[in-house]
Amino acid sequence: MEQDESRYFVPAPSHWPLVGSIGLFLLMLGAALLLNDKATAGGYAVGLGFLIFVGMLFGWFGTVIAESRGGRYNDQVDASFRWGMGWFIFSEVMFFAAFFGALFYARHFAVPWLGGGGEKALTHELLWPSFAAAWPLLQLPNPEHFTVAKEAMAAAGLPAINTAILLSSGATVTWAHWSLKANRQRQLVAGLACTVALGALFIVLQAHEYWDAYTLKNLRLSSGIYGSTFYMLTGFHGAHVTIGAIMLAVILVRSILGHFTPQHHFAFEAVSWYWHFVDVVWLGLFVFVYLL
């Protein structure tokens, strides 16, 4: 209930969290049904869950935006949002850490051991004596149930261009931020528009690279540990870039509508933090998935 907001802000009861839970539940239920080959029921549940979830995002964020524009948020609320967003990004870092951990473990332990490295000579002898450890791993220990890839991904070409694109988008979003703080609205919009465009370009090029990998190089999720780590890491990253680009687009629209002032623009900063985070993850990917 709202009271004495000069000191504290406690929002009124809200139905959005429960709506969000129902949406998430239907999404998960539907996905589980789809994986069990129950296409009709699963499809409906996923579709409905998705709609409810997106509706919740519009409703909940709409409420927050209205409250923010109504001047209801004091410095303490602003700080709460900052702490919250910061720790959320940290949790995302740990999610990616699990997959990077899998990549490092496979490269430095699992594959060399299968090839007889370390203390594992007997593993090699007993399982697949003809297997030779290598990275990128194209010749699998037992290729029988796998789609054998013809070629590994190269760092030069599209990945290098994509690195340049994401780094530039980090610069343009910072340009937008400086403009916002200096109250130069046109440059703010221009900087954000550039960032969204660069993000979209990254996604298009990444899709092109996937097409190339999938068809020409015959590299699949089912091409052994190299394909698994490649697609899971770049796939989750691509999903995060997509979410980030959508959030940036929302911020762009809000900037055009004049929602932000030099003093009061946490939403902008939260999204730019998120954007820098996907940027840094990409640098990790570029080095450890493509380059080394």
Place this chain on the structure above:
Amino acid sequence: MTELALHHAHEPPAGFTRWLFTTNHKDIGTLYLLFSLLMFIVGGSFAMVIRAELFQPGLQLVDALTFNQMTTMHALVMFFGAVMPAFVGLANWMIPLMIGAPDMALPRLNNWSFWILPFAFALLLSTLFMPGGGPAGGWTMYPPLMLQTGMAFPFVIFAIHLMGISSVMGAINIITTIFNMRAPGMHLRRLPLFVWTWLITAFLLVAAMPVLAGAVTMLLTDKYFGTSFFNAAGGGDPVMFQHVFWFFGHPEVYIMILPAFGIVSHIVPTFARKPLFGYESMIVAVMSIAFLSFIVWAHHMFTVGMPLAGELFFMYSTILIAVPTGVKVFNWVATMWRGALSFETPMLWALTFIVLFSIGGFSGLMLGLTPVDFQYQDTYFVVAHFHYVLVTGAVFAIVGGVYFWLPKWTGHNYDERLGKLHFWLSLISVNVLFFPQHFLGLAGMPRRIPDYAVQFADWNMISSLGGFVFGAAQLLFLYNVVRTIRGGAAATPQVWEGAQGLEWTLSSPPPYHSFTEPPIIP
């Protein structure tokens, strides 16, 4: 609307939507605690099936697959449904009261964290009724065994994702509340121990739960999308799952004990009528334990065939944990030294915690020694160890905390005689239940089996009898809690003569919005 809202500002809204849409930390805390109690009963009934089957050698009650589902679901429900939500419920209720805040920092997110849980458990528990049954490969979900789960598989994975989302959001909220909502003058160096331990627990949650999400996602893609993270034929390694899982799993077990340390650090000084001994060293000890929890994970997998350097590193780092834990036990004992002790129900649970948790700690030391663990791995000794830590540790601290704070929450004093009866029945039966499992394990009885060799029959029967009494004794707890909620002698604001802290300055029960004006910190 504004007028209406202002009119009702100091009392809860009417009707059941109060509980669905609430943004109030006390309502959400109550929801968490009641949900946890329900899951405690569900998970407990699974345990009763397990002990009933193990009452005698041979298969009597259930078939092997059902038995395996019971062990798996018992663990999942107790961890993610009973113990963790209980601690989050206590955090929701007590942290704003202890730091002088009106509510949690992000009240709507708080509601969402809770309302994801019932849906997550609907997904998880529904698997028991599916063709092929629920998950039966153990709560650790090791591949390739876990990948043989039938229809239930994706339901379990997605349920775990939902629980993870709930935990991470809850943890973010707690960190934000503690850093940003403290009353003026409530410096970090004055923060009550329960708040400190929860701050560190929340950090562990944010760092560990996403790693579990990653691990189970890899399981999912291995089963349905042809990846080979855990398939050696494609260059992966099933042991890799164990590394990723336990990187989450070891911080997870500390997530379930650090808030318990906090609770005991409140109860002991209250009934010893002395300030806590070694406040700073307590905090440093908890921080050290939290740090160490990230570099000890492979002590759960000494027998998988790690390189010798790994075995040694994980053994030494594990044994190191004994130092900060010893500091804590020493401090609790030193707090009681020459104190004016009295033994109300919460104090009895806290004292028992100190002794029995230490027994669990000692068996943990034994298991932490690599060469010794080669003998104990996957025996009932391990089962005895973690039940001493989790039941007589975490659960006893939660129950003690509930007795300690129940008068504050409800405004009614609970029935002390009934509380003591519950305590003594639980204390005796829990030791009859779990202590013989040490002997069974040392004699070589493997865990997670429905049937066993006849030489294990006697201790199993005794253990089961203890289990039945322990299970039944908890009905007394349920009765006592419900009775206290419904009525009883009025509690004073301070409740306990020796109680110190902001939470005891408010009325019992506290106003709907705890501190609408920042309190003056003396």
